Amino acid sequence: MSDIENEVFEKENATNKSSLLSSPNAVPNGSQIPRKQKKKWSKKRSIIILITLIVMTVWLLAIGIGVGFGLPELLEQKTKPLDQNETVRSGARNGNVNTGGLTINISHENQSEINREIVSVRDRIENTTELLKFQSTTLDPVDVERTRLEKELERKLKRKNDVDRTYLEDTTEAGLNTTAESRAQVTTKAVSYTSTDPTSVKVTTQLRLNETKIVDKVTDQPALEDIYEPEINSTTVPIVDANIPPKRKKNVRLVTVGAVAADHATCSDIGRDILDGGGSAVDAAIATLLCNGIMQPHSMGIGGGCFMVIYDQHRQAVDVINGREIAPEAAALDKYTNKSPLFGPLSIAVPGEVKAYWAAHQKYGKIPWKDLFAPSIKMARDGAPLSASAARGLRFIRNRLAKNLNTTLNQSYPELCEIYCDENGDILKENSTIYRRAFAETLQGLADEGPDYLYSGEGARKLIKDIKKFNGIITMDDLKNYKLKDTRAISYQYGNITMHTLGAPSGGPVMGLILKIMEGFNFTADDLSSLDKKTAMFHKMIESFKFVYADRLKLADPLFVNLEDLMNKMVSPEYADFLRQQIDTSSTHNTTYYTNLTSGNWDSYGTTHISIIGPDGDAVAVTSTINYYFGSLLYSPSTGIILNNEMADFSFPDKTVLDQLKSQTSNYVAPGKTPLSSMCPAIFVDNNGEAVLVMGSSGGARITTVNSQVAARILWLDQSVKEAIQTLRFHHQLFPNHIIFEEKFPKDVMNLLHTQYGHKYTERTTYMAVVQGIARDLTTREIQAFSDERKHGKASFLQRNVTVVN
Known part of the structure; x- marks a missing residue:
């Protein structure tokens, strides 16, 4: 050690000597402590004391806060x-x-x-x-x-x-x-x-x-x-004897969270894709309907009209839209004195289809309006195969017109034949490629400009020009003045299930009242267990049809006929009980037993229906039509639109229109009036606010009776939506007073209804109505959907991966 270092050390030692000796840990006299070791030991001691004080201070503060300052109250605020x-x-x-x-x-x-x-x-x-x-x-x-x-x-x-x-x-x-x-x-x-x-x-x-x-x-x-x-x-x-369960296996499986049921697979898929891309149920409905207008042109299109029921699960609210056609201003009874309103220019009513789409999208749309048109524009422009049901529709109108009206398709309706006939003038066959480029342009105009394109814009001018060439009576003012009509939404309670549909002029009150009468019979799956039980149940159903169809003859457009008392009666449970009590469970009767009215009517063969449930629980049911197969048989070459023949659904004095019988004055034609319809889209909701059945059908006057049978099988006979739709059906509308059975209906049932209950019947050689349904299993809550194979339909499902624990 150098002299300088020795001098510094001695000064430090002299300064600290007294404190070191007084410390309890002081080194005894005579002990030698190396100077560097002593310095290190002092620093360590200081650090230990400092840390101890900090730890104890924190510990005391924690106790003070917990006990003295009300930790429970602090927890109440923070947890x-x-x-x-x-x-x-x-x-x-x-x-x-x-x-x-x-x-x-x-x-x-x-x-x-x-x-x-x-x-x-x-x-x-x-x-x-x-x-x-x-x-x-x-x-x-x-x-x-x-x-x-x-x-x-x-x-x-x-x-x-x-x-x-x-x-x-x-x-x-x-x-x-x-x-x-x-x-x-x-x-x-x-x-x-x-x-x-x-x-x-x-x-x-x-x-x-x-x-x-x-x-x-x-x-x-x-x-x-x-x-x-x-x-x-x-x-x-x-704890005690309880065992910790083994770690359970978690599997991923596909679960259906939404579905689209249309009467063509391509259109169901388009609707499903809209849902999958974040679109609403209404978005999916519009895109599906536009597709249907191309794949099922004989049944519907933007040249027709529709009824729509929308269920918003979040609000648990129902909206209905009446987009049906109305009679033009020039329509009057005298114009139809010597002319048939079934086909041709006088049969065309002012279409409302696109206006209904627009109104629904304005309130419920999520995807841009323009995007909903893209798939259909592509199909119309690039070509799409003629569907099996459309090919059948072509065969039907060709054969029927030639037989009853002494004409052929290519002779009287050349514009339509340009699209659907071959070079020899014969109708095209299934899977033939159909190009509708003029229609693609019209869809593009609607996508870009909205409904104004067809009701006041360039599309409207083209359409009216073609209608004038056909000697039609619809004018530009008819299109400009078209407005959707406010229509009453009605509901029927069946146990813990509520059905929502539209009031008149739809078929909703007819379907709802039929089911309300059926409910009181307490049908169960056991009623299908034997021939006698099954036939007895069918007799009660048929008698329910007849009583309610007597009231149907009084229905009409409520803006032209006061229907308040009739509608209140038809939605009343007491009235259903009254009609049920009038039913003779052992025999049928002639028409005067059910009503004092003496006439009725058959209506259209066309129409289509779609049902949708989205992943958010929202649901849409839409029934759309141009009325008869290919409507009026008039095709607008400038717009590509096939025009409806909805005027044929009105009643005319002393006139039988093809297979119609005379009806009552309540449904007579008048400017701005909507004709009576059987269409009745419906959504059934349980007491949890979930849509458990979305359904509807096409098939004219048979819609309400077929809908009722399918719904009854799902609600009370424990059948799946597929079973209920596939089952053979029957129809009775009071006039004429006989049952119509679907082809291949069991002979033993038909014979027993005739011999034991007195019913007359006929067999239909073609299918009877076409149903599209989506149901939610009331136990598993899983979604089931089925499109009626009678029209070659196919449902499409929106599925998501969900982790489930086994």
Whole structure:
């Protein structure tokens, strides 16, 4: 050591000598302490004292906050409400906390410790469950917590000095050997919780919370170099005989969350794709209907009209839209004195289809209006195959016209034949490619400009020019003045199921009243178990049809005929009871038994229906028509639109229109009036606010009776939507007074209805109405959909991957 260093050391030694000797740890006289070692030892001592003061200060502050300043009140503000039980049990206080499906019960002698543990346990569980999406019903909380805590324990056991942290099985304080100079004090507290996750078995398990302190063996003070921060290590231990369930397998499977049922597979797929792309049920309906106008042109299109029912599950509200055609201003009874309104220019009513689409989209649309037209524009421009049902429609009108009106398609309706006839003038066959480029231009105009294009714009001018060439009576003012009519939405209650549909002039009141009468007969699946039971049930159904069809003859456009009393009666449960009591369950009767009216009418063969349920639970039912097959048989070459023959649905004095019979004055034609219709789209909703059945059909006067049969089979006869739609059906509309059975209907049933109950009947050689339905299983809540194969329809399903626990 140099002289300078010696001098400095002696000065420092003289300064600190008295304090060193007075210290309890002072070195005895005569002991030699190396100077550098002494300097190091003093610094370490200072650090230890400083750390000890900080730790004790923090500890005292924590106790003061917990006890003196109302930790429970602080927890009340910062965490979920606590349900603490102050009852003393075996000398211990108790507390519990509810969080995320777990109930945690904590026992401790000190209430502040309960508070502290509540905070810690809650933070651990809530952080874990948030991270692992504990709220999902596909996760088992027992598995989640056990897995996390086991991993945490494994990590913490690999601590300094390899301390053996054995978990104790009772609430005690015990010592564990750590190092030669220190020992561990471990306080173990039992905490229990019960899993209440709906997908798992209820199992009570136990969390064991260990608070560890490392202390000096001699002084019983914290050994600073070996101290561990207080921590909670947890594991799951069964209480009494309860067993922790094994970790359950989680499988991913496809679940149907939405569906589109249309009478053509391509159109169902387009609607499904709209749903899958985030579109609403209304968006999907519009895109599907536009497609139907191309794939099923004999049944519907923008040259016709529709009824629409919309169910908004979020609001649990129903909207109805009446987009039906109306008579032009020039329409008057005298114009039809010597001319048939079935085909040709006088049969065309002012179309309302596009106006209905627009109104629905303005309120419920999510996808831009223009995007809904793109798939159909492409098909019209690039060509689409002639569907089987459209080819059948062509055969039907060709044969029928030649037989009854002494004309042929290519002779009287050359414009339509340009699209649907070959070079020899014969109708095209199934799968022939149909190009409708003029129609593609019209759809593009509607996509770009909205409905104004067809009602006041360039499309309207083209359409009116063609109608004038046909000697039609619709004018530009008729198009400009067309407005959707406010129509009453009506509801019928069947147990805990409510049916929503439209009032007059739709067939909704007819279908609803028929089902209300049927409900009182308490039909069950047992009524299908034998020939006698089945036939007795069918007789009651048929008699229900006849009574309600007597009231149908009085229906009309409520804006022209006062129907308030009649409508109130038809939606009344008491009136349904009254009619049911009039039914003779052993025999049928002649028409005067049901009504004093002496005439009725048959109506159209065409029409189409679509049903939709979206992933958000919203539902849409739309029935659309141009009335007869290919409507008026007039095709606008400038716009590509096939025009309706809806005027044929009006009644005319002393005139029989093809296979119609005379009707009542309430349905006589008048300017601006909507003709009576059988179309009745319907949505059934349960008491949970979910749409459980969305349905409708095409088929003229047979729509209401067929809808009723299908709905009854689903609601009361325990049949799936597929079974109910596939089953053979029958129809009766009072005039004429006989049953019409679908082809291949069981002969034994028909014969028994005739011999035992007195019914007359005929067999139909073609299908009877076409139903599109979507149903939700009332037990599993899964969505089922089926499109009637009578018209080669096919439903399309929106499916999503969902994790399920086995």
